[in-house]
Amino acid sequence: MVVRLAAALWPIAFLVRPAISAGYVTANSTTPVQNNPNCTCYVVESGDDSQTPQYFQYYRFYDFRNLADKAGEYLKTPAIVDDWDEAPNLDVGQPSILKSDAWNKDWNIQNWSKNASEDFPVRMVNSPANVYLQQNNDTNDAFTYLTLRTTRGNGFQSAAEIENLQKNVMHTSMRVSARVVGDKGAVAGFFTFYDDENESDIEILTDDPTDVIRYTNQPSVDKSGDEVAAASLTKTKLPAWNEWQKHRIDWLDKNSYWYLNDKQVAANTYSVPRKSSYLVINMWSDGGSWSGNMTEDGSAEFQIQWIEMTFNTSGKVEGDTSPDPNSKRAAELLDKRKDEKCKVVCKIDGVKELGTPEVVSSSMATRVSLSWCAVAVIGLTSLWVGL
Numbered sequence: 426m427v428v429r430l431a432a433a434l435w436p437i438a439f440l441v442r443p444a445i446s447a448g449y450v451t452a453n454s455t456t457p458v459q460n461n462p463n464c465t466c467y468v469v470e471s472g473d474d475s476q477t478p479q480y481f482q483y484y485r486f487y488d489f490r491n492l493a494d495k496a497g498e499y500l501k502t503p504a505i506v507d508d509w510d511e512a513p514n515l516d517v518g519q520p521s522i523l524k525s526d527a528w529n530k531d532w533n534i535q536n537w538s539k540n541a542s543e544d545f546p547v548r549m550v551n552s553p554a555n556v557y558l559q560q561n562n563d564t565n566d567a568f569t570y571l572t573l574r575t576t577r578g579n580g581f582q583s584a585a586e587i588e589n590l591q592k593n594v595m596h597t598s599m600r601v602s603a604r605v606v607g608d609k610g611a612v613a614g615f616f617t618f619y620d621d622e623n624e625s626d627i628e629i630l631t632d633d634p635t636d637v638i639r640y641t642n643q644p645s646v647d648k649s650g651d652e653v654a655a656a657s658l659t660k661t662k663l664p665a666w667n668e669w670q671k672h673r674i675d676w677l678d679k680n681s682y683w684y685l686n687d688k689q690v691a692a693n694t695y696s697v698p699r700k701s702s703y704l705v706i707n708m709w710s711d712g713g714s715w716s717g718n719m720t721e722d723g724s725a726e727f728q729i730q731w732i733e734m735t736f737n738t739s740g741k742v743e744g745d746t747s748p749d750p751n752s753k754r755a756a757e758l759l760d761k762r763k764d765e766k767c768k769v770v771c772k773i774d775g776v777k778e779l780g781t782p783e784v785v786s787s788s789m790a791t792r793v794s795l796s797w798c799a800v801a802v803i804g805l806t807s808l809w810v811g812l
């Protein structure tokens with residue numbers, strides 16, 4: 426069940442245009458609505474009992490649900506990518522949105538490729554043409570979503586990958602509302618990445634039954650090429666991944682926790698990443714034993730309604746302050762928040778409007794701000810002042 430909410434959410438909200446067709450209810454999207462500018466930190470419940478509060482400094486909500494002017498606007502699926510040489514230079518589905526300044530501020534669409542090898546017998550190229558918007562084909566519920574596609578055409582695999590540009594994330598709780606559809610032999614990935622040994626994954630393999638998801642901290646293979654049993658947790662009897670579900674990774678100091686629709690489904694202490702990382706989302710296949718083979722002319726899609734992340738960084742928050750120098754983000758970039766500490770604690774779960782954090786009760790806020798202050802004093806040099 427898809428809930429459409431009236432919050433046009435930053436920063437993708439820059440892209441959103443007002444709805445025009447009658448009966449097509451959309452967000453008020455003429456203005457980039459800040460999530461909640463009053464929040465100075467965010468709390469989520471996490472941990473083995475799922476009840477330990479974890480605090481983060483930053484918050485982003487990327488909403489792809491309201492990007493159409495009308496129903497029926499984004500129903501066409503682009504043609505299969507079948508020219509290896511052209512693939513890296515093809516255009517995204519909707520350049521006016523997926524190459525806009527607002528998009529480019531936060532995301533990078535990949536076009537790297539890799540040759541076939543013994544272990545991965547199908548050569549693969551990431552093509553921007555596999556990144557496009559689609560729309561629910563129902564005039565009463567014509568929400569849009571971002572699609573990452575992989576196709577097998579003309580003897581090779583074309584894939585899709587996007588990277589978030591906040592590269593120094595150090596611990597996060599990140600979520601995606603997504604489904605995976607299409608042919609067997611593909612992998613949909615939602616993960617934090619620094620290198621092959623600092624990476625925490627959610628992977629959906631279209632070869633798997635729809636109730637199976639893989640939760641992995643890399644490396645999953647040791648130096649001699651053998652599988653590390655503790656690395657990858659295969660969970661079964663989960664809600665079906667070919668329907669819309671909320672997937673979540675909590676990357677904490679010494680623990681990784683994975684959730685599905687707010688229920689913890691996996692936990693690991695093996696190789697919890699220690700390097701600052703960034704969010705990567707991809708859809709791919711290479712004929713290897715993990716992805717399997719897709720049949721010729723096959724195709725599979727990773728479809729995304731929204732992405733939410735709250736996180737800390739290892740240094741200054743990264744990015745570009747234009748075009749809105751007065752925004753909350755600009756303040757973060759300019760580090761104007763260094764004196765604010767964690768005065769106003771907001772929750773991001775169980776809120777009235779998804780993507781709009783809410784200030785938690787004042788008693789809670791007081792209690793938390795006290796403990797945060799203690800932390801802040803210790804952290805002053807490294808965190809807020811050490812620039």
Ligand SMILES: *[C@@H]1O[C@H](CO)[C@@H](O)[C@H](O)[C@H]1NC(C)=O
Binds near residue numbers: 453455456
């Ligand atoms: C939409 O946003 C504009 C600008 O913030 C505001 O003036 C207007 O009242 C809002 N409309 C609705 C229906 O919320």
Ligand SMILES: *[C@@H]1O[C@H](CO)[C@@H](O)[C@H](O)[C@H]1NC(C)=O
Binds near residue numbers: 461463
């Ligand atoms: C932010 O705080 C101001 C001042 O207390 C209040 O008027 C406003 O409603 C708050 N905004 C939100 C989104 O909670």
Ligand SMILES: *[C@@H]1O[C@H](CO)[C@@H](O)[C@H](O)[C@H]1NC(C)=O
Binds near residue numbers: 480481595596678737
């Ligand atoms: C995030 O940073 C704040 C301030 O340094 C710290 O108190 C908090 O514990 C950090 N959260 C996590 C999950 O590492």
Ligand SMILES: *[C@@H]1O[C@H](CO)[C@@H](O)[C@H](O)[C@H]1NC(C)=O
Binds near residue numbers: 501
């Ligand atoms: C959308 O729905 C209409 C009416 O059910 C149908 O005729 C049309 O083929 C559908 N289009 C797509 C792209 O699925």
Ligand SMILES: *[C@@H]1O[C@H](CO)[C@@H](O)[C@H](O)[C@H]1NC(C)=O
Binds near residue numbers: 513514536537
């Ligand atoms: C990837 O795209 C960039 C432009 O965005 C282009 O300059 C580069 O040549 C492309 N890479 C390949 C391998 O074609």
Ligand SMILES: *[C@@H]1O[C@H](CO)[C@@H](O)[C@H](O)[C@H]1NC(C)=O
Binds near residue numbers: 538
């Ligand atoms: C793939 O192999 C070709 C021919 O050997 C070589 O020119 C090319 O650089 C290789 N590409 C990659 C991505 O390694």
Ligand SMILES: *[C@@H]1O[C@H](CO)[C@@H](O)[C@H](O)[C@H]1NC(C)=O
Binds near residue numbers: 622698700
């Ligand atoms: C993270 O990267 C460092 C340096 O590359 C490496 O020593 C370490 O084993 C990696 N993994 C973890 C979990 O620290």
Ligand SMILES: *[C@@H]1O[C@H](CO)[C@@H](O)[C@H](O)[C@H]1NC(C)=O
Binds near residue numbers: 712718
């Ligand atoms: C995929 O197909 C190739 C032959 O095209 C084969 O060598 C390889 O073993 C297959 N991979 C899997 C996982 O079955």
